[in-house]
Amino acid sequence: MSSQEKSNFVACLSVAALALPGLMQTAVAGRVEETYNADFQYGHYSESSSRISVNTYEGALSAPIGKSMTASVALVKDMVAGASPRYNDLDGKGNVRQVLSGQNVGGQVISSASPVNSQCGKSICDTRDGISPSLTYFFDSGSVTLNGGFSRENDYTSRYVGTTISKDFNKKLTTANFGVSLAFDEIDPTNRPALKGSKTGQQYLLGVSQIVNKDTLLLSNVTFGYNTGYLSDPYKLVYFYDNGQFVDFRRDTRPREKFQFAWLTQYVRHFGDLNDAALHIDYRFSTDSWGVNAHTAEASWHQPVGDGWQIIPRVRYYSQDQADFFQMVGTDLQAKYYSSDYRLAGFGAVTAGIHVSKEFTELAPLSHLKFQIGGEYYNHSASYQLGGNNASDFADFNYFLITGSFNMRF
Template identity: 55%
Template sequence: MNNQSSAILASLSLAAAMLPGLSQHAHAGRVEESYDLDFQYGNYSESSQRINVDIFNGQLSAPIGQRMTATVNLTRDTITGASPVYNQKLANGKIKQVISGASPTSYCGASLCEQRDAINSGLTYFFDTVSVNLGGGLSREQDYTSRFFNTNVSVDLNKKLTTLNYGATIAFDEIEPSPSPWNSRPIGFVRNKTSQQYLLGLTQIIDKHSLFVSNMTFTQHDGFMSDPYKVVAFYDPKQPLLFGGTLYPNTIKQDTRPNERFQWAWLVQYVRHFGEANDAALHADYRFSTDDWGINTYTTELSWHQPILDDWQIIPRFRYYSQDAADFFQAVGINLNTRYYSSDYRLAGFGAISGGVRISKAFNTPGLLSRAKFNAGVEYYQHSADYQWDGNGSNRFADFNYLLVTASFSLAF
C-alpha cells in the first residue's frame, strides 16, 4: 500500500469511529450482558476521478461472564483510481501534478487497484473501578502487511466523576513495493517499519451538564517511511530543458524521507448538554500536533447532537484543519544537496474545510429491532492551499475535494 492509501484509510477509520455503533469505550464495573453486532459501509470519492474507496466493516462484541467482553472486528477496503506521483513545472512557471497509479497492469482496469483485509480482536476485563483491555490485529494487502498489539487501562476516581486513561500500541509493518514505472527499487526489495504510540488521557465530569476530555499521544516511528510510488522531479533554473510548453526535468529522484519520526499531539474536548433544547449537546474539539519533520497541525471541530421526534437524532458537523509543510518538502526539486526530499502534496502547507451531517434512528419496538440503531452520514471536504493558517497559497496545484458517505446498523441481542 502506498502512503496515499494509508491516509485515506485513516480518514475512513476516523469516520467509522464517529458512528456510535462502532465506538468502543471501556468503563469500569459490570459488563452489559448482551451481544452487539455492528456493520458499516463507507464510500470515499475524490474529485477529478482520482481515488475511490469502498469500505466494509463488521464488529461483534460478546460478554464472557459478568466482567469480561470479547470483541472481533473485520474490515475490507477496495481502492481504485489514480493518485499524484510527482509535480511538473511548466514553462510559464506554474506547477502541475502528474497523476498515475501504483499498479498500471491491475486486473480491475484502473491504474490503481488495491484490496486490504484486516482483523483485530480484544478482551476487556472490568473491575469495580478499573478496566483493562488487551488486543491485537493484522492488516494485509499485496505490498503491505501490518501486525499490531495494544492495551488500554481506565481508572475511575472521585466517585466516577474522573477517569484516567492509559493506552499503548506497537505495530510491526513490512513493505514490499509492487513493480511500477515510478518504483526504481529492485524486485524483492523489502523494508520494515515499527511504530509505538502511547496515550495519556483525562475525562472529567464538571457538572450534570458538562464534560471535559484531554488526551495526549506520543508516537515514535522507525524504519522505511518513504513512498515507493512517488518521485521528485529536479530542475536546474540555470539550464532549463524546454519540451513544448513544459520544462523537462534534469533529474528524477525517488521520494526519500527520514527513517525516524516523533509526533506529539494534544486533544481537548468540551461537551455541553442542553436539556431545554430537547436534550441536545454541543461537542467542541481542538487538536494540536507537532513532529520532528517540521509539520505542525491545527484542528478545530464543532458538532451539534440534536434529538428529534421518535428517537431520531441529527448531528451537523464542521471542521477546520491547517498544516505547515515538512522541512524537506519541495513542490519541484531545486536543491539536490539535501539528504531528504519529497514533493508529496500531503507534506506541503495547506488547509482544509469540511462539513457534514449524520442522522441516526433508535428502534424501541418489541421484537428483534427493540435494541437496534441505524446511522447514515455524509461529509464534504475541500483541500486548499489558500485555507492554510498564515500560509501563502503557493501550493494551489494540489487543491482537490472529496465526498465521504457512511452508513451503519447496530443490533444488540
C-alpha cells in the same frame, strides 16, 4: 499503492478517526456490556478529478463473558481504485503541475503508481483485509483491555498489539486512561523488490475525562509516537530542476525515524431544555520531528428530534505547516531528504457533513436497533492554511464521503 496514501483514505472512512491503532481515545471504566452487539458500516470515498475511490465494509461483534469481561472482534475490507499523484513537473513556464497517467484532468496531467490494472480498469486496484480482536476485563473502578490486529494488502502487511488501562477516581467523576500500542509493518512495493522494507511504531496515550456537572463533560489526552524504519513512499518521485531546466529525478527519500506528539481536548455540553441536545467541540494540536505542525478544530450538534430520530451536523477545520524537507520540485541535488508529496505540503482543509440516525427500542428479540446514514464534503486548499499560502495550490482537490451503518443489541 503507497501504504501512506491508503491509510489516509481509510482514516477518512473510520468512525474513530482520532484513535490510535489499538488505542481508543477514552475508555469507560467499570462498565461491562451485558448484551450481544453487532455493528456494520459501509463507506464510499470519492476524490475529485476521477482520482482515488474507496469502498469500505466494516463489521464488529461483541459479547459478554461472565459478569466481568467482554470480547469483541472487528473485520474490515477496503477496496481501492483510481489514480494518484506520483510526482510534480514544471509546465515550461515555471509553474508546477501534477502528472497523472497522461490524461489532462482539470488543467493537471495525472499520473499513477502502476500501469492500468485489467481487473478494475484503473491504475490502482487493491484490497485490504483486516481483523482486530480485543478482550476487556472490568473491575469496580476501572478496566483493562488487550487488543491486536492484522491487515494485509498487495504490497503492505501490518500487525499490532496494544493495551488500554482505565481507572476511576473522585466517586467515578474522573477517569484516567493509559494506553500503549506497538505496530510491525512490512512494505513490499509492487514491481519494486529492491525497495522492500519494514517499519515499527510505538504509540502511548495519557488521558483524563472529568464530569464537571450533570450537563458538562471535559476530556483531554496526549499521545506520543515514535516510528522507525522505511518511512518513505516507494511510489513517489521527485523531479529536480536547475534554472527551470530538468536535470534529474529521484525516489522519495524521508528520514528513517519520526517522533510525534498530539494533544486533544473535547468539550461536551448537554442541553436538556432542547430535547436533550448536545454540543461537542474538539481541538487537536499535533507536531512531529519532520516539522509538520497541525491544528484541527471540530464542532458538532447532536439533536434528537423525537421518535428515536437524531440529526448531527458537523464542521471541521484543519491546517498544517509543510515538512522541513518538502519541495514542490527538487532544487537541491545535495539534499539528504526530499519529497514532493502534496500531503507533506502546507495546506488547510474544511469539512462539512451531516448524519441522520433512527433508533428502535421495542423490536423483540432485539433490545436495540439503530440505523445511520451520513455524508461529508471535504475541500483541500493551500489558501486555507493558517496565515495563507498559495505555493502548493496545484494540489487542491476535494472529496465526498458517504456512510451507512446499523447497530443491533440482543
